[in-house]
Amino acid sequence: MSADTRTPTGGNPPTFEEGPSFVSAPIAALVSLVAPGVGQILARQWRRGLLILGSSLSIIGLLIWRIGLIATRQETWGEKVTRALQRQPGFTILMFAGILVLWAWNVWDAYKQTTSAKRGGATIFALVLVLFFVLGWQISEIDLYKAVTELDDTWPLLSRVLWPWEAAVTRRTDTVSAKALIRVPCEGDSPAPPAEVPGQPYVSVEPACGDLSDLDEENQIVPGTEVVFTGRGFMPNTETQIWWSDPVSNQFQIRQAGEYLAVMTDRDGAFELDVIMPYRLTPPSAVGVQEHEIEARQVSDVGPLIPSDPLKLSIERMVETIMMGMMATAFGIVLAVPVSFLAARNLMSGSWYTMALYYVTRTILNIVRSIEPLIWVIISAQWVGLGPFAGIIALTIHTIAALGKLYSEAIEGIDPGPIEAVQATGATRLQTIMFGVVPQMIPPFVSFSIYRWDINVRMSTIIGLVGGGGIGFILIQYIRLLNFRAAGIAVWFIAITVAILDYVSAEIREKYT
């Protein structure tokens, strides 16, 4: 509030707010009853009036918008408000009550402003703030109830991200399998059972021909022929998967009643299982007799623990990320140095065209810097395609702008004293730069560059999310595949790298300041 504006101050010309009210108290109150704040303006309290008018209009406008969204199907405003009261009673009642109080206070305030110089009104502006917070709460869809109730379901997922290391190792798998042929349909001779080799697993199927499951006109399953599938010579007491492979070698695991078909071998490594021949869409060209295969397959983990693919990929991508940050910083430094000379006021103040160049450079730097690297990635990915190179380009662009500004400020901060002193010893121009300028510039340059490298590695962990390569690229894929353990590994690597980098960069910068 403009409590100070009415205080008469020495030689200042009288302001609008000084002098008597334009209207009498009741009229001001009446005007404010119709249009909040206008009565105050007529009482020469234009700042106060505009504040009231502005906040009333915004609050009412926002409320109308939100009620419209709550009750989209209702036609009239009466119905809409009723619906809003039903669906979100707390919000609606709070808002209406608040606006009512605000309105009443505004009328009383307009009356008071014409008569006395007393200001006050802090409480009511607190109410305005509260109303904005209520609106903000509703607009940003804050739902604490949900936050609490959903917590339980989140825990399994979150725990996988927090401790993903079970997925970091795996074992090589070994497959033991045997196949038998089945003819579809039963025409001519059934295929001969495969020859049994001693020491090798063996399966046979009886009968060795039949019909596949099919769909009738109502899309109901017509079960195929039931065959007896027997095997021996497998690993004992081991789960055995049953696979089917059609004449064009498409393999799939047979499902019955929604479950993958599997059987446990007995202690001699033998099994016997009834299998309904599965449904398989055969191409119209595949008329006549076809030879399918049924396979028993035992998959087991063997050998020592080895790093899993997510672990290997995370390490590879983390290295890629650090390198991206390093390359972008290197390119950025090389290009930012010349730019920083153009953006240093003390170097460019020589003539009007260097000054113009200075302003142009500064403006471009400010614009480029205000666009986040995430957006630059989207642009550069259009240019060179998805991948780390796009990320490097984006980071380089942002680095040039950020370092260009920091460097130029370092140049502007150079003390001319030592330069003068070195000159006075009879040093050449080059010696003067080497002994008077460079020692002053190196510490801030090193410090800023290390800081930027730190930022760039951090940035390159997330620009992968939008296609800029690096670890973010696999992180977003794992999240979309709901592979939270693998995502957790990537998150861990990001956290470890950033923490180490943070420490190292702080240590180095400490030395240079």
Add this chain to the structure above:
Amino acid sequence: MLEVKNLTKVYDDGTVALRDVSFTVEDGEFLIIIGLSGSGKSTLLRCINRLVEPTDGQILWDGADVTAAEATDLRKIRRQIGMIFQQFNLVKRSNVVTNVLTGRLGYSNQWHSLLQRFSPDDKAMAMAALRRVGIEDQALKRADELSGGQQQRVGIARALVQEPKMILADEPVASLDPVLAHSILEHLEDLNQNESITILCSLHYLDLVQRYATRVIGLRQGEIVYRGTQAEIQAMTDEEFKDIYGEEAVRVGGGLEGSLGGAA
């Protein structure tokens, strides 16, 4: 011998810093320039080694025309003239001995010096200079770790390794407290008397002027308004001093004043 003839300096913005200034400095003098800030003292000192380009007039250094000297000759003239500054003008982040060694740049091979390589003789000379001003033990510290008085001594050491015939001192003690002021000026007096180095020094304090000067010139608005010999200065009262100097003039103060005044 330094001869300054009709020296005039007008800055680009039209400020006349020096107007037709002429004087001569004999070898071995301790000439003190007094004057208000803005009276042109700093400009005058900087014109002598052309850190500031004079607008008009002539400066002769041992018969050589400083004002007309080309770059190479100018550097040869500059290396014979040491300079110390009010703000010390050390490279704060370099160590002390490197700061002193910059005084040798005018004598060293440009390309060697760019690699920060100095000859063993130069290094020995730098250490000797530091020993002379009593801060040899600080040689490897960063310049900004030193106190103000120590930094100014580094400044003197830097001027000293130039093996100068003359030292220009621009308000060398204005940033220091009175006790340190005497210690710095005593170093300059030592160089003046024992090494026959001519000293050209601008100063603020009357008692320091009386104590150290062999001759004084006073500047006001870029013109010489006072020339005094040692005897004339000793006899000068505070009122006369203030007349040249304006109300800014102060003594270093207190107890020191009497004892030093008596010694002089």
